[in-house]
Amino acid sequence: MAIDNRDPLPDLADARRREGGPGDLLRLDDLHVSVHDGAATAVRGVSLRVRPGEIVGLVGESGSGKTLTCRATLGVLPPGCAVERGTVWFGGVDVTTLSRRGWERLHGSHMGAVFQDPASYLNPVLTVGYQLTEVLRVKLRLGRRAAHHRALELFEAVGLRQPERVFHQIPAELSGGMLQRVMIAIAISCDPRLLVADEPTTALDVTIQAEVLELLRRLRDERGLAVLFVSHDLAVITQLCDRIVVFYAGEIVESGPAEEIAQRPRHPYTQALLRVASVGDFRRRELEVIAGQPPRVGEDVTGCRFAARCPVAVPECGAGPVRSVPVGDQHQARCVHAARTVVTS
Amino acid sequence: MTAAAVGAAGAPLLAVESVDVTLGRGWRANRVLSGVDLDIWPGEIVGLVGETGSGKTTLARTVVGLVHPGQGRVVFEGLPISTLRRRARRAQRRRGDLQLVFQDPLRSLDPDQTVAEIVGEGLRIRGETDRDEIRRQVTGALDKVGLDATVLERTPGQISGGQRQRVSIARALAVEPRLLICDEPVSALDASSRNYVLRLLDELRTSLGLAIVIISHDLSSLAGIADRVVVLYRGKIIEDGPVGRVFATPRHPYTALLMASAPSVRHDRPFSTHQLRRAGSDPVPPAVPGACVFAARCPFAARACAVQPPLAAIGDRWSVACHRHDEWAALAQTRDRQKEG
Numbered sequence: 127m128a129i130d131n132r133d134p135l136p137d138l139a140d141a142r143r144r145e146g147g148p149g150d151l152l153r154l155d156d157l158h159v160s161v162h163d164g165a166a167t168a169v170r171g172v173s174l175r176v177r178p179g180e181i182v183g184l185v186g187e188s189g190s191g192k193t194l195t196c197r198a199t200l201g202v203l204p205p206g207c208a209v210e211r212g213t214v215w216f217g218g219v220d221v222t223t224l225s226r227r228g229w230e231r232l233h234g235s236h237m238g239a240v241f242q243d244p245a246s247y248l249n250p251v252l253t254v255g256y257q258l259t260e261v262l263r264v265k266l267r268l269g270r271r272a273a274h275h276r277a278l279e280l281f282e283a284v285g286l287r288q289p290e291r292v293f294h295q296i297p298a299e300l301s302g303g304m305l306q307r308v309m310i311a312i313a314i315s316c317d318p319r320l321l322v323a324d325e326p327t328t329a330l331d332v333t334i335q336a337e338v339l340e341l342l343r344r345l346r347d348e349r350g351l352a353v354l355f356v357s358h359d360l361a362v363i364t365q366l367c368d369r370i371v372v373f374y375a376g377e378i379v380e381s382g383p384a385e386e387i388a389q390r391p392r393h394p395y396t397q398a399l400l401r402v403a404s405v406g407d408f409r410r411r412e413l414e415v416i417a418g419q420p421p422r423v424g425e426d427v428t429g430c431r432f433a434a435r436c437p438v439a440v441p442e443c444g445a446g447p448v449r450s451v452p453v454g455d456q457h458q459a460r461c462v463h464a465a466r467t468v469v470t471s
Numbered sequence: 472m473t474a475a476a477v478g479a480a481g482a483p484l485l486a487v488e489s490v491d492v493t494l495g496r497g498w499r500a501n502r503v504l505s506g507v508d509l510d511i512w513p514g515e516i517v518g519l520v521g522e523t524g525s526g527k528t529t530l531a532r533t534v535v536g537l538v539h540p541g542q543g544r545v546v547f548e549g550l551p552i553s554t555l556r557r558r559a560r561r562a563q564r565r566r567g568d569l570q571l572v573f574q575d576p577l578r579s580l581d582p583d584q585t586v587a588e589i590v591g592e593g594l595r596i597r598g599e600t601d602r603d604e605i606r607r608q609v610t611g612a613l614d615k616v617g618l619d620a621t622v623l624e625r626t627p628g629q630i631s632g633g634q635r636q637r638v639s640i641a642r643a644l645a646v647e648p649r650l651l652i653c654d655e656p657v658s659a660l661d662a663s664s665r666n667y668v669l670r671l672l673d674e675l676r677t678s679l680g681l682a683i684v685i686i687s688h689d690l691s692s693l694a695g696i697a698d699r700v701v702v703l704y705r706g707k708i709i710e711d712g713p714v715g716r717v718f719a720t721p722r723h724p725y726t727a728l729l730m731a732s733a734p735s736v737r738h739d740r741p742f743s744t745h746q747l748r749r750a751g752s753d754p755v756p757p758a759v760p761g762a763c764v765f766a767a768r769c770p771f772a773a774r775a776c777a778v779q780p781p782l783a784a785i786g787d788r789w790s791v792a793c794h795r796h797d798e799w800a801a802l803a804q805t806r807d808r809q810k811e812g
Contacts, residue, residue: 332733336731359662361734399662413673413695415667
């Protein structure tokens with residue numbers, strides 16, 4: 127199949143020049159994603175930005191909308207889901223209106239993606255080397271030789287010890303950690319500007335997880351790759367990311383620099399998440415839980431969606447929509463207490 | 472209640488005695504466990520950790536009799552259950568003293584059965600025929616795990632992940648076991664439900680006097696509830712000791728690597744992962760058959776490591792299988808925290 131390789135983002139460089147200095151690589155504005163063929167809205171007004179070379183972490187419970195946000199960014203929403211409202215700007219272009227062809231040109235060459243279960247994204251009967259060179263030959267129009275050469279370089283870059291040997295192996299012959307590295311190699315093969323990583327380390331052992339996180343950091347440092355990283359584990363997120371975005375029931379409740387969020391969380395939900403996270407101090411401690419359940423997808427809640435589980439809720443929380451307010455340098459929280467300065471932790 | 476207080480009282484509840492397990496035959500044969508010795512005392516919570524393929528699940532399956540040990544035996548309350556045959560074995564199983572909570576409840580629970588049927592199945596197998604009695608015990612078991620009667624008629628697909636995991640535990644509890652083995656009970660859950668399930672297991676230990684083995688690859692969640700931690704690597708136990716002391720000063724380099732790799736909100740670690748990982752400049756470890764299982768990944772491997780060290784006691788109820796257990800920590804301190812040495 128012939129794929130059109132024309133650059134869909136001709137004005138990328140121009141856009142950056144216009145804004146002066148490093149602009150946003152990815153910007154979501156008031157994104158709404160509907161599920162069940164429009165019956166309910168699972169992502170409600172998400173706005174976030176990713177600058178070039180930045181690692182941004184999305185964290186939240188299962189069902190909080192972080193994966194849907196990622197998939198909307200990649201243009202690969204599951205059947206029945208659609209972008210209802212809002213825009214996704216990537217390199218200065220609104221990608222929500224892109225055609226199938228337009229997406230094909232964007233995928234791989236400008237955006238790479240890695241998911242939780244690497245084995246299910248690779249063809250089990252083809253060697254991983256073939257699967258990587260295929261991308262290089264189609265997307266970059268490399269010749270057989272050049273593609274092979276480049277593939278070995280990429281395998282080396284993602285820390286696979288014996289690239290020649292791995293090249294000729296099929297997925298079943300590789301361990302989970304190696305497969306995830308192969309997936310990362312494929313994702314970065316055409317030098318994308320953004321890597322979307324949805325729970326890439328959840329299925330891996332802790333020692334391997336630590337290695338993959340280091341790899342992502344190194345790729346950012348060496349290639350200026352921006353990463354949108356999704357995880358339900360706040361400990362993983364704080365360790366890897368520059369900025370953290372906390373999701374709750376389809377909304378962003380807090381966002382800010384990683385250090386700031388870990389040290390001075392301002393939203394009660396973030397504070398609760400930090401208390402239940404594996405703090406890694408290996409001491410005997412009281413295991414805390416966040417009482418109650420999040421509102422169901424599509425459930426209409428007046429005011430703060432966390433109020434029902436919040437230890438510091440006041441009548442004001444249910445009165446009307448709660449706005450995100452700045453609480454520090456690039457730090458925002460959606461809480462009525464954040465506007466004042468009294469937040470009990 | 473500490474393990475020591477109970478341990479002094481008598482015999483262990485479960486004794487795994489130098490068990491070898493080989494899965495597959497011929498060229499496929501793969502030795503999954505070799506020479507595993509493990510005692511579980513009544514009322515204690517033991518955390519069993521190790522990476523994928525280290526044999527954690529196989530050990531659990533061997534204990535409950537789903538896998539036959541090639542060598543060694545499993546003794547439960549003085550009865551060598553791994554050597555029982557036919558009628559005696561069936562009778563022992565039906566009593567349900569030993570229960571395994573399987574990994575991934577979505578796949579291990581029958582999707583067509585209701586929660587009431589799943590939880591009551593063990594009781595029916597044990598020979599209980601009175602429906603009201605079964606219903607009473609089922610609701611009792613669900614009550615223990617904090618679920619109410621509204622889930623009774625639902626199928627596993629209709630409840631949340633955390634509830635499913637609790638149904639799995641209720642199924643095991645319904646037959647009133649003495650020993651509960653949970654295979655990765657929390658790895659699929661998010662932080663809040665994970666803590667809920669772990670806290671529940673801790674409460675069950677106190678209220679029912681159960682001994683519980685929790686298999687996990689996440690060390691820090693075990694720190695909250697386990698009394699003892701047992702570390703498996705490639706089918707061998709490499710460290711076994713009281714949780715507080717092992718986590719304060721791990722004596723096997725692999726245990727230390729596991730701890731250093733665990734993600735953390737804070738940044739205060741005795742060692743960084745770089746200090747515990749092999750780097751290109753390290754001396755080549757001995758690669759001979761029978762070498763220490765960890766030697767190939769160990770930056771501190773020396774000539775002595777060409778022979779697998781036995782699991783040797785280094786303190787009160789604390790044992791480790793490492794030739795250099797009192798030397799490596801000092802060596803690790805001299806390595807660069809940031810870069811591979």
